[in-house]
Structure formats: C-alpha cells, structure tokens
Amino acid sequence: MLGRFFQPLSRAAMSSAPSKPLAVRERLSEVRYEIRGELARRARELEAQGRKLIKLNIGNPGAFGFRAPEHLQRAIADDMGRTDPYTHQQGLPAAREAVAAWYAARNTPDAHPDRVFIGNGVSELIDLSLRALLNPGDEVLVPSPDYPLWSAATILNDGRPVYYQCSASNGFLPDPSEMETLVSSRTRAIVLINPNNPTGATYPRELLRRIVAIAAKHRLLLLVDEIYDQVLYDGATFEPLAPLAGEVPCITFSGLSKVHRACGWRVGWALLSGSAELITPLQHAMDLLGALRLCANVPGQYAVEAALNGPDTISALCAADGRLYETRRAVIEACAASEHLALCAPAGALYAFPAVVGDAARGFDDYQFALELMEDEGVLVVPGSSFNVPYRNHFRVTLLPDAVSMREVFARIDRALARRAEANTKVVSLKPRSRPAAA
Structure with a gap:
C-alpha cells in the first residue's frame, strides 16, 4: 500500500525541479583548516597522476614509519x-584512573577520575x-599562530x-600585558598550546604564572593543549599549567597521538582542575554532551x-642522535645556510615554522608558494x-621524516x-630610473 503513495521522482520530474545547491x-x-584543505586535495590529484610527493602537512607519525610502542599494542590485543x-x-574507569594518577603525580590539584573525560582524540574534546562553555558571541583568547x-x-x-x-621576535611567546588588554566582558577562556604547534615554543614558568593571574583576575577558564608535553629538545623543559593554576578552573588536554605515536587510535583525554564550586557546572555539561555521543572508541x-x-x-627519539632530534637539526642547519630562510629553532613538538626573508620575500604569498612548491618540486x-597569523611569509613543516629526506626537502x-x-x-633591475627634475 505504501508504494502507492511514495513513488520515486521520475527523471523528467527531477530535471524540471530547480537546480539549487543545498545550503550549508x-x-x-x-x-x-589548510592542513587537510585544498592543497591536500590537489596533492591527491597529483598522486593519482603518478607524481611522487613528500607530504609534510600533517603531524602523523605512522605515515613516516613510526609505530605505537609494542606494550601499547599488546594492551589492546x-x-x-x-x-x-x-x-x-x-x-573506561581504569583509563580515567590512570590519567588522574598521572596528573596527581605532577601535582595537579584534586586530580580525580570523575574529572577525566576520554574522547576520540583531543580534537573531539x-x-x-x-560547546559546553560558550554562548553565542562569547570570546576566547587564542594564540596567533x-x-x-x-x-x-x-x-x-x-x-x-x-x-x-606570539611574535617571532619574542621567540613566539605571548606578551601577558597585551593579552590582558584583549579581555572583554564577553571573554570566557584563554587557550594555551604548550609546547606549541606550529612554532615549537615552550612556555617558561614565570610566563605561565602571569597568564594564570590574568585568568584568576577576570574569572576565565584556562584551556591548555599539552599533547606534545614530552617532545622536547636540547634540554628544553616543560611546565604543566594545572599545578600553577591551583583553584583557577583549567582543562588540560593530551592523549596517545603524538608522544605515543598512535594517532589512528583516536584516544585523547581532558582533565578538569580547579575549584569544585567553579568547575562543577562545566563538568556536568561536558558529561551530558559526552553521553549524547555515547562513548569514545x-x-x-x-x-x-x-x-x-x-x-x-x-x-x-628527541635526544642527540635520536631520529626526531636529527631531523630537527637538519632543518635548523638548512635554514641557517639559506639566504632565503630564517627560523626560531623549535624547542618542542613536531614542527618547524620557517620565515621567508630577503629578496625571495618580496610580494611573497604563502599559499601560492605552497602550491608552486608542490607542483614544481613535489x-x-x-x-x-593557515595558523591565523596576520603575515604571509611563513610555512610549517613536520619533523617526522628522517634527516636525509628533510635535507632533500629543504x-x-x-x-x-x-x-x-x-x-x-x-624586476627591480628592469624598473626605469626616475629622471632628474628639470631645472
């Protein structure tokens, strides 16, 4: 019976219907999100044509031959x-207990399994x-890049x-005084990425203390992305934020993707810390949203x-002679030897963020250069x-290839x-010289 009422449209009827694309x-x-955007789509087209490309757009260890440690693989099996x-x-209760214990050992206040959320990677969290925090028009202080x-x-x-x-002239570190001038009545949170993606900067304790003071003064939530917390070079140190924040509300994000080279497993965690009175409503909101997606992988x-x-x-891997260390060294040496590049050496994370300088920088457009580099040099x-900066003379590469490959890249x-x-x-030499003014 239902078939009498629900007949598919004929081709003739469909062709007579207005051809308006669906609105998004x-x-x-x-x-x-140019990391996986138009350039990546063009890369797939070139590869379909048989081109061999060296793709440095994604910090994806498994794509460069890294494997998750065997003891992690065994645990899942x-x-x-x-x-x-x-x-x-x-x-999982055991997973949340392990996360809480890890952060308690770092002196995170009141690190408890009930305050831990496991997600499909840090991205979901x-x-x-x-989503749990913001109302329409609320503001979040975000680093640039x-x-x-x-x-x-x-x-x-x-x-x-x-x-x-976070300017290169200051080692890609922020100025807390400038940060505070940006706080308005609509500001809800401050985002920190430490060690930083894309620059590799690591934040010193005193800087973090000053940022915590801003959050405390203006009653803001601290959102701290610490996914690269153990990826450090040349004696660089990492300072976790939550112990410094104390009673100030803070969410710390990390996971298995980078330190443990298990991106595809999609396991991240978020730990809420700070005054129970202040964070409990947010904790309940996150619990509701987590329930709506049922559970993580x-x-x-x-x-x-x-x-x-x-x-x-x-x-x-990060120590002298380690693979990441040697690739980073290859990038630093290549930039130092080039008259066209300048680099703030990354102290942590899996990336470098070189600047194009000198004659090559005149009229430089980073997107057009990235496209030409892919088309001409593979x-x-x-x-x-792409990292929300007001200038266009930088690009990001991942440090995951081996050092020999990275030297060839540069x-x-x-x-x-x-x-x-x-x-x-x-172009400059061909420009006509101005004539002297007539007497």
Whole structure:
C-alpha cells in the first residue's frame, strides 16, 4: 500500500525541479583548516597522476614509519575481547584512573577520575568543551599562530576567537600585558598550546604564572593543549599549567597521538582542575554532551594505562642522535645556510615554522608558494597564514621524516626560493630610473 503513495521522482520530474545547491552552514566560511584543505586535495590529484610527493602537512607519525610502542599494542590485543560494549561516556574507569594518577603525580590539584573525560582524540574534546562553555558571541583568547582547530571549534560553537600575538621576535611567546588588554566582558577562556604547534615554543614558568593571574583576575577558564608535553629538545623543559593554576578552573588536554605515536587510535583525554564550586557546572555539561555521543572508541582506551605507566619511548627519539632530534637539526642547519630562510629553532613538538626573508620575500604569498612548491618540486607544506597569523611569509613543516629526506626537502625549498629571489631581482633591475627634475 505504501508504494502507492511514495513513488520515486521520475527523471523528467527531477530535471524540471530547480537546480539549487543545498545550503550549508554560513559560519563554515569563517573556518580554515589548510592542513587537510585544498592543497591536500590537489596533492591527491597529483598522486593519482603518478607524481611522487613528500607530504609534510600533517603531524602523523605512522605515515613516516613510526609505530605505537609494542606494550601499547599488546594492551589492546590482550583486552580486545572486552571491547564490544559501550563504556561510560567519560571513558573506561581504569583509563580515567590512570590519567588522574598521572596528573596527581605532577601535582595537579584534586586530580580525580570523575574529572577525566576520554574522547576520540583531543580534537573531539576541544569541540566538546567549547560547546559546553560558550554562548553565542562569547570570546576566547587564542594564540596567533594557533593550531587552527581551536579557532574553528570556537567559531562553530558560536563564539569568537580573539587573537593574542606570539611574535617571532619574542621567540613566539605571548606578551601577558597585551593579552590582558584583549579581555572583554564577553571573554570566557584563554587557550594555551604548550609546547606549541606550529612554532615549537615552550612556555617558561614565570610566563605561565602571569597568564594564570590574568585568568584568576577576570574569572576565565584556562584551556591548555599539552599533547606534545614530552617532545622536547636540547634540554628544553616543560611546565604543566594545572599545578600553577591551583583553584583557577583549567582543562588540560593530551592523549596517545603524538608522544605515543598512535594517532589512528583516536584516544585523547581532558582533565578538569580547579575549584569544585567553579568547575562543577562545566563538568556536568561536558558529561551530558559526552553521553549524547555515547562513548569514545573503546579498544584504544585499554592502552592508556600501559602508556602512562609503561616505559618512556619518546625521550630517546628527541635526544642527540635520536631520529626526531636529527631531523630537527637538519632543518635548523638548512635554514641557517639559506639566504632565503630564517627560523626560531623549535624547542618542542613536531614542527618547524620557517620565515621567508630577503629578496625571495618580496610580494611573497604563502599559499601560492605552497602550491608552486608542490607542483614544481613535489613537496607539500602548510602555508603559515593557515595558523591565523596576520603575515604571509611563513610555512610549517613536520619533523617526522628522517634527516636525509628533510635535507632533500629543504634543498628543493631553497631552489624554489632562489628562483623567486632571482625573478624579483630582475624586476627591480628592469624598473626605469626616475629622471632628474628639470631645472
């Protein structure tokens, strides 16, 4: 009977219907994520044509031959038979207990399993926390450059990112005095990324104390992305924020993706700290949103306890002669040897953020350069402006390839920049000289 009433439209009827594309959310026009955007789509087209590309756009260890440590793989394999059911919306109890204990050992106040949320990577938890926090028009202080998910999640949850500058002249560290001038009656939170993506900057204790003081004075939530907390070079130190924040509300984000090279497992965590009176409403809101998505990926959660209580597998990679260290050194040396590049050496994380300088920088457009570099030299980088900065002379590369590959990458980059510099010099030399004024 139902078939009499619900007949599919004929081709003739469809062809006579108005051909108007489906409308999408307007605020998406404000969102940028060039790490996986148009350049990455063009890269796939070139690869389909048989081109070989060196893709440095994503910090994805598994794509460069890294594997998650064996003791994490065993932990999942041993418990695979228990992974079929949903778990609690905040995560497996054993995983949350391990996270709480890890942060308690770092002197995080009141680190308790009830304050831990396990998510499908830190990305999901960033979105969830901002959805729980923001009302339309609320503002979030975000670093510039930022990891663009922070800006996107703020915008898509009807907030407004307000950028505080982290300039190369200051080692990509922010100025707390400038940050405080940006606080308004609509400001709800301050985002920190430490160690920083894309710059590799690490934040000293005194700087963090001053930022905590701003949050305390203006009753703001601290949102701190510490996913690279153990990826450090040349004696750089990491200062966790929550112990310094004390009673000031703070959410600390981390996970298995970077330190433990398990991006595809999609396991991240968020820990709420600070005064129970202040954070409980936010905790309940996050719990509700977590329940609406049922739970995070269960198999990967069985690796959390093994990751946090098992052997250190990252420090050797970051120490002298370690693979990450040697690749970073190759980048530093290549930039130092180039007349077209300048670099603040990254102290942590998995990226470098070089600047184009000199003759090559005249009229430089980072997106166009990234496209030409891919088309002409087979190297994919991320334009610096993708990280919400007001300048267009930077680009980001990941440090995950081996050192030999990275030297080849920068030889190609330098070759492309040399062509630009030569073309710019010719343009200048061909400009007609102004005639002297008549007597």
